[in-house]
Amino acid sequence: MTALGTDLGAARSALTSACGDVADATEADAVDGVQPALVARPASTPEVAEVLRAAAAHGLAVVPRGRGTKLTWGRPPERADLVVDLSRLAAVLDHAAGDLIVEAQAGTPLADVQRTVAAAGQRLALDGTVEGATVGGTLATNASGPSRVGVGTARDLLIGVTVVRADGVVARAGGRVVKNVAGYDLGKLVIGSFGTLAVVTEAVFRLHPLPAARRVVTAPFDRPEEAQRLVQQVVQAQVVPSAVEVDWPAGGPGSVSVLLEGIEAGVEGRTATTRQLLGPDAAASPDPPAGWARYPWADGPGRPTALKATFALSGLARVLATARSAAADAGTAIDLRGSGGAGVLYGALPADADAAAVAAVVERLRAVCTRAGGALVVLDAPPQVEAAVDTWGPVPALDLMRRVKERFDPERRLAPGRFVGGL
Amino acid sequence: MGGTHGTETTAGPVLGPVSPEETGATGEAGGNPEAMAAVTRAVRAVLPANAVVSDRIELRTYECDGLAHYRVTPALVVLPQTTEQLAAVVRACAEHGVPFVARGSGTGLSGGALPRADGVLVVTSRMRTIHEIRPADQRAVVDPGVLNLDVTHAATPTGYYYAPDPSSQQICSIGGNLAENSGGAHCLKYGFTTNHVLGAEFVTPQGEVVQLGGLAPDAPGYDLLGAVVGSEGTLGIATRAVVKLTRLPQEVRTLLAGFASTDDAGAATSAIIGAGIVPAAIEMMDALAIEAAEAATHCDYPAGAGAVLVVELDGPAVEVEHEFAQVERTCREHGAFALRVATDATERALIWKGRKSAFAAVGRISPDYIVQDGVIPRTALPGVLRAIAELSASSGVRVANVFHAGDGNLHPLVLFDDAVEGAGKAAEEVSGAILDLCIGSGGSITGEHGVGIDKAAYMPKMFSDEDLDTMQLVRCAFDPDGIANPGKVFPTPRLCGEVPGKKRGAPHPLVAAGKAEAF
Numbered sequence: 001m002t003a004l005g006t007d008l009g010a011a012r013s014a015l016t017s018a019c020g021d022v023a024d025a026t027e028a029d030a031v032d033g034v035q036p037a038l039v040a041r042p043a044s045t046p047e048v049a050e051v052l053r054a055a056a057a058h059g060l061a062v063v064p065r066g067r068g069t070k071l072t073w074g075r076p077p078e079r080a081d082l083v084v085d086l087s088r089l090a091a092v093l094d095h096a097a098g099d100l101i102v103e104a105q106a107g108t109p110l111a112d113v114q115r116t117v118a119a120a121g122q123r124l125a126l127d128g129t130v131e132g133a134t135v136g137g138t139l140a141t142n143a144s145g146p147s148r149v150g151v152g153t154a155r156d157l158l159i160g161v162t163v164v165r166a167d168g169v170v171a172r173a174g175g176r177v178v179k180n181v182a183g184y185d186l187g188k189l190v191i192g193s194f195g196t197l198a199v200v201t202e203a204v205f206r207l208h209p210l211p212a213a214r215r216v217v218t219a220p221f222d223r224p225e226e227a228q229r230l231v232q233q234v235v236q237a238q239v240v241p242s243a244v245e246v247d248w249p250a251g252g253p254g255s256v257s258v259l260l261e262g263i264e265a266g267v268e269g270r271t272a273t274t275r276q277l278l279g280p281d282a283a284a285s286p287d288p289p290a291g292w293a294r295y296p297w298a299d300g301p302g303r304p305t306a307l308k309a310t311f312a313l314s315g316l317a318r319v320l321a322t323a324r325s326a327a328a329d330a331g332t333a334i335d336l337r338g339s340g341g342a343g344v345l346y347g348a349l350p351a352d353a354d355a356a357a358v359a360a361v362v363e364r365l366r367a368v369c370t371r372a373g374g375a376l377v378v379l380d381a382p383p384q385v386e387a388a389v390d391t392w393g394p395v396p397a398l399d400l401m402r403r404v405k406e407r408f409d410p411e412r413r414l415a416p417g418r419f420v421g422g423l
Numbered sequence: 424m425g426g427t428h429g430t431e432t433t434a435g436p437v438l439g440p441v442s443p444e445e446t447g448a449t450g451e452a453g454g455n456p457e458a459m460a461a462v463t464r465a466v467r468a469v470l471p472a473n474a475v476v477s478d479r480i481e482l483r484t485y486e487c488d489g490l491a492h493y494r495v496t497p498a499l500v501v502l503p504q505t506t507e508q509l510a511a512v513v514r515a516c517a518e519h520g521v522p523f524v525a526r527g528s529g530t531g532l533s534g535g536a537l538p539r540a541d542g543v544l545v546v547t548s549r550m551r552t553i554h555e556i557r558p559a560d561q562r563a564v565v566d567p568g569v570l571n572l573d574v575t576h577a578a579t580p581t582g583y584y585y586a587p588d589p590s591s592q593q594i595c596s597i598g599g600n601l602a603e604n605s606g607g608a609h610c611l612k613y614g615f616t617t618n619h620v621l622g623a624e625f626v627t628p629q630g631e632v633v634q635l636g637g638l639a640p641d642a643p644g645y646d647l648l649g650a651v652v653g654s655e656g657t658l659g660i661a662t663r664a665v666v667k668l669t670r671l672p673q674e675v676r677t678l679l680a681g682f683a684s685t686d687d688a689g690a691a692t693s694a695i696i697g698a699g700i701v702p703a704a705i706e707m708m709d710a711l712a713i714e715a716a717e718a719a720t721h722c723d724y725p726a727g728a729g730a731v732l733v734v735e736l737d738g739p740a741v742e743v744e745h746e747f748a749q750v751e752r753t754c755r756e757h758g759a760f761a762l763r764v765a766t767d768a769t770e771r772a773l774i775w776k777g778r779k780s781a782f783a784a785v786g787r788i789s790p791d792y793i794v795q796d797g798v799i800p801r802t803a804l805p806g807v808l809r810a811i812a813e814l815s816a817s818s819g820v821r822v823a824n825v826f827h828a829g830d831g832n833l834h835p836l837v838l839f840d841d842a843v844e845g846a847g848k849a850a851e852e853v854s855g856a857i858l859d860l861c862i863g864s865g866g867s868i869t870g871e872h873g874v875g876i877d878k879a880a881y882m883p884k885m886f887s888d889e890d891l892d893t894m895q896l897v898r899c900a901f902d903p904d905g906i907a908n909p910g911k912v913f914p915t916p917r918l919c920g921e922v923p924g925k926k927r928g929a930p931h932p933l934v935a936a937g938k939a940e941a942f
Contacts, residue, residue, distance in 0.1 A: 096802065098693060153641070171889050179832045235670075266741040313559060397644065
């Protein structure tokens, strides 16, 4: 039930008085095939609050959007009346270099944050895995890249957050200091919540110094067991890798790439050690290989099926082997790439793969990931595939998650249906 | 290691404007005898006799945690040995509306495990099995009562350790660490408990057993584990934890540097961090703290120092060597007049001895003291230290400063003699004013000790009503009846109401009496 059929004019005028930048949605504003009526572009946290209050008053279903680079991830929303576009909240509010923190608005492209903090020899250790991705979108999807082996993911870097609730109330949690245990850590809850709990408007992150030197050591592998052996060699050694990536394109041979960062003298020694660990075919390079920090579906034509597999480290070989053999058995092919050193791999199946074939791969891979203490999620897929697969898979503690959603968004107006269990 | 955060008494008056008794935060003894009797019966039916404590004298041994000036005798203490037993206890509490409080080793410093006079204290100390050490997966699976340092001991033969190291790590439990999001001297580089707990088996306040997270990262769904860690037992009780194991560093080096003043030591700290070095730890003590440590442990810190820094670097040998030279140089450039370097474990222990025993050592120079746990942005350090010195001078209350300088986590020790009329109140005022300084500088009221009962009254100074209401949404999702450690963390009891947004007809009796806000 949408309020818009009867009262679009009233909703539009309420939104317009809330933020002044409200337009009719076009086809380009569709959220995974669901056409919204309106797009509001608030320019500040108070404006976002006004917009959400107006949306609440008119019963509008709301989908928050950064630059829209991952808007097709997750399930399509059940309804979407209003897109709240955060691209005008694009300021780096504060970079306290001496305190190694940065505060940015949600619509700020990650690249802008990096440029700002790099001027002081610092970085936000979150990889921009998708061109143009914003702070808010990265948090909402919990996107991460190779750096996660060395410094972790958004949950390890976000120290303060400002959100606007579905009812328009502005709330903050955490703060501007890294060490802080006062109150519940709401930042953790919104990370990876796909816009279903609240709209993030501002975020404070801890920063790390930019390393003086970096080197990547890459070695080929042809069998999954070999990939696992190489990864284990590196993580069990004393080379302190910043990243341990595994790349196994469909049909081709694979490679393990290890990123070493630090001071020149140290990196040089650890590069030599890593080359020894990875065997005679290992080669060192000052730059990462092609495709670094990019998902394996990034270059595919059309809209490939995008998988995220997680597992305990010792499950790497089984996940690699199962993915490839399941794809072959289903008559399709899978590109695999990810942080083998962290237990995370991404998979890409061709855009034209048969839905039943994808479903078969998902089922077998999910079983293996689950046995290895992890999960398999279908991040994105063509509509016919999304209709045929269980996107999120079984989720423990779903009832508790539902209760959290009910408290934050009792009317189910924030991206309804996009998240696990139809939340 | 000498004294720890958790082993000494922090005697003193109740902090904050309102004592817990006045807010009803700890309940009234004999409040609901029928419900308590029913819970006791239910608990005795599922737990062995020696796991249920109801004897008045025995109960008193549980009346406080590491913050010993708050004491409440619980109505009942249970020591379950299994998840099933613990869940059965919680179910009984839920059924009869009886509050429960979880307790690990009882070393917390904010009264987070302070019992309820009308409730059950659930002690996890008999759940002490290390289930798995999985070096290939860099994980361990442990019971909540397992001691922090025992995880490291179990992992060390495989080349790994458990990184979070609160000073009480010899006696504090993983379950308590998880509840409090415990830190430690080395969290500057390695992060806090929340960065090292990947999964948990968890008993909700309804007594359901659920899995949160697991061996692998990024479990789909809301990161409930992220909300649970650091929630101080107000969302439920973890009965098993999957923790991350960290590779033992190749090299560890520790430096003790004596400075004329805290300003010099603080400038050295900023210069080290500014050079792009991430030490494992940077700790500072001022003259009064050094005096106390000397008296207690004869740690032989540089004579005449107005401040000492303990800087520890760890990691690959080449980097450590290189950066260590840089740290030494930086300290000298900022006026360090004495440097002592430890290269082996014995020398390292000697340097740390003074720092780690600092809290207990203060007992040598003052009969009573309050430990604070405020956080400030590191760059605000010189200004805040000067302001603390001014506070001390104008009030005549002595303040010894011991802190994690690298991350701005201050532990001012406010000294007083409770036998002197008004001294406790004066100390309390100084202590509160220090927290105000921390909040005013953009920091936090607690870096690692937790809010508990001790700082609940300060939460509104740091967070708006809207912030606290929003946190309360999480509480209401987990614990709508408010039976999991009620009275802790949040200043005012709030009632959850129905989902979604239905209002009850008559106001709740607590609301009518003005003791709670409906929510």
